Amino acid sequence: MQSKLPVALAGARDTLPLAVGAMPFGVIFGTLAVAAGLPPIAAIAMSAIVFAGSAQFISLALIGGGAALPVIWLTTGIVNLRHALYSATLQPVARRWTLPWRLLTAFWLTDECFAVLERRRQTAGDADALPYYLGSALFFYLNWLSWTAVGTLLSQQMPGLAALGLDFAMIGTFAAMAAPQLTALTPVAVALTAGSVAWQAHSLPYKLGLVLAALAGVLVGVMRDYRKRRMATAAP
Amino acid sequence: MSDTLWATILGMFVVTFLVRASFLVFGQGLRFPPALVQALGHVPVAVLTAIIVPEAVAPAGQLDLSLTNPYLVGTVVAGAIAWKNGRTLTAVIASFAVFGLLRWLA
Numbered sequence: 099m100q101s102k103l104p105v106a107l108a109g110a111r112d113t114l115p116l117a118v119g120a121m122p123f124g125v126i127f128g129t130l131a132v133a134a135g136l137p138p139i140a141a142i143a144m145s146a147i148v149f150a151g152s153a154q155f156i157s158l159a160l161i162g163g164g165a166a167l168p169v170i171w172l173t174t175g176i177v178n179l180r181h182a183l184y185s186a187t188l189q190p191v192a193r194r195w196t197l198p199w200r201l202l203t204a205f206w207l208t209d210e211c212f213a214v215l216e217r218r219r220q221t222a223g224d225a226d227a228l229p230y231y232l233g234s235a236l237f238f239y240l241n242w243l244s245w246t247a248v249g250t251l252l253s254q255q256m257p258g259l260a261a262l263g264l265d266f267a268m269i270g271t272f273a274a275m276a277a278p279q280l281t282a283l284t285p286v287a288v289a290l291t292a293g294s295v296a297w298q299a300h301s302l303p304y305k306l307g308l309v310l311a312a313l314a315g316v317l318v319g320v321m322r323d324y325r326k327r328r329m330a331t332a333a334p
Numbered sequence: 335m336s337d338t339l340w341a342t343i344l345g346m347f348v349v350t351f352l353v354r355a356s357f358l359v360f361g362q363g364l365r366f367p368p369a370l371v372q373a374l375g376h377v378p379v380a381v382l383t384a385i386i387v388p389e390a391v392a393p394a395g396q397l398d399l400s401l402t403n404p405y406l407v408g409t410v411v412a413g414a415i416a417w418k419n420g421r422t423l424t425a426v427i428a429s430f431a432v433f434g435l436l437r438w439l440a
Contacts, residue, residue, distance in 0.1 A: 122423050140339050148346045152378065157346060159385050167338070171345040177381055178353045180374045185357035186366045192358050204355035266405055266433050267426075269389045270412040274425035276382035277413035285379050292380040293387035300388040308384050315380030320373045 105226045106233030112218065113234040116210040117241040123151055123271075124242050128249020130155070130268055134162045138250035145246040149206070149239060152275075153177045159268055165305035172309060184212040191224050199228060206235035284326075288319040402440060408433035 124145070131141035136158075144154055153174045160170045184207055192200050211234045218230055280286050292315030299307030357366075390409040391397055401407060412429030416422055 122426075126426070136339065140343065144343050144346070147343055148350055150346075150350050153346060153350060156381060156385065157342065161339075161342065167341060167345060170342055171349050173381070174346045175349045175353060176377060178350050179377060181350070181354045182356045183366055183371055183374060185354055186361070189357040189361065197359070200358050201355065204358045205351060207354040207358075266408055267430060269386045269405065270408050270429040270433065271422075271426050272382045272386050273390075273409045273412040274416035274422045274429070276379050276386070277417035277425075278420050278422075279379050280417060285376070288376045288379050289383040292384040296384040296387045297391060300392070307388075308381075311384035312377070312380045315384065316373055316376045319376030319380070320369070323369070323372050 102226065102229040105229040106236075109214070109218075109230040109233030109235075110237035113211065113214050113238050116214065117238055120151070120210065120238070120242060121245050123155075124245025125249040125252065126267065126271060127151070127154055127158075128246040128251075129253040130158055130249075131246075132250050132253035133267075134158050136161070138247075138254065141250050142243065142247055145243050148174075149208070149242065150174070150178055150181075151208075151242070155268065155271070160305050160308070163305050165308075166303075169305050169309060173312070176309075176312060180209075181207055184209075187216070188212070191219070191227050195228055203228075203231060203235075206231075206239055208235075208238060211235045211238050284319055284322045287322060288315040291315045291318040402436065404433045404436035404440065407436055 127145070128138075128141050131144070131154075132138055136144075144157070148154060156173060156177055157170055160173060165173075185204065188203065188207075192203060195203070211231065214234050215227065215231050219227065276289065280289060292311045295314040296307055296311035299310050301307070302310070386409060390406045391399060391403075393403065393405040399406065408429045411432045412425045414425075415428055416425035419425075
């Protein structure tokens with residue numbers, strides 16, 4: 099086991115840049131959660147138990163908007179569906195690991211740690227992938243928890259943050275997260291569809307309009323991808 | 335902390351964990367259809383814009399597309415800066431500043 103420690107440390111080290119990148123989001127999440135009326139312990143519990151940044155942010159908007167529990171859970175599932183893809187990619191590597199390790203790997207699976215592990219697999223292969231991943235994921239997990247806690251403390255130091263317009267902070271953050279992805283016509287069409295359906299359906303109860311709008315946006319994206327594939331195969 | 339909040343968090347955990355564990359724990363030898371992979375790529379933009387748009391164009395409930403709507407202007411600023419240089423944090427901070435300024439002027 100002793101020889102595995104340097105590998106785990108290497109995993110943590112390679113995760114550092116991504117952990118730094120996640121820092122502002124952890125702080126903003128903690129701050130917004132408390133401003134949205136969650137007790138600090140709930141914000142930290144969410145980071146510790148759910149451990150899924152974008153779903154956590156979106157859940158705040160939903161909780162604040164009085165969404166029904168099934169809507170929150172469904173949205174969480176939709177937002178996190180991409181993790182099934184990572185799960186599938188890692189499945190051949192993890193086949194030799196025992197069940198407890200695979201469960202832990204699944205619990206800690208994030209965009210960041212998946213990316214770090216995939217990069218290492220390309221250069222170093224699958225040797226010692228487990229200790230490497232565990233080092234990476236444990237570090238990233240503690241990083242996310244710590245910055246969430248810092249955010250809740252910040253928010254408590256400044257009561258009345260919500261009155262200052264922290265409801266905007268959330269959508270400003272979301273806009274900054276979404277905009278860089280609008281690099282082609284298809285994502286723009288997805289955004290326009292989702293945005294207009296969301297506006298048309300915003301008065302539906304339990305934030306159902308959000309689910310409807312997200313599905314409509316994805317559907318338009320799928321249709322455009324399909325047409326592009328058809329045109330590519332039909333071309334002489 | 336209320337029971338509803340606990341239920342929210344536990345439900346989110348169950349959903350998230352099942353998705354993450356899907357292939358790793360249960361799906362030996364399952365494959366992911368490429369069309370589904372492509373569809374998943376559209377999810378973040380769709381969900382984020384679905385949340386942003388109603389809040390930005392009608393923060394008080396009625397449509398307000400004027401330049402004095404700090405939510406709309408702030409959202410556009412955040413999106414424009416992030417789109418231009420990809421720096422999320424810069425975009426977020428700049429949009430907060432613009433939002434605060436407009437709120438203060440109003």
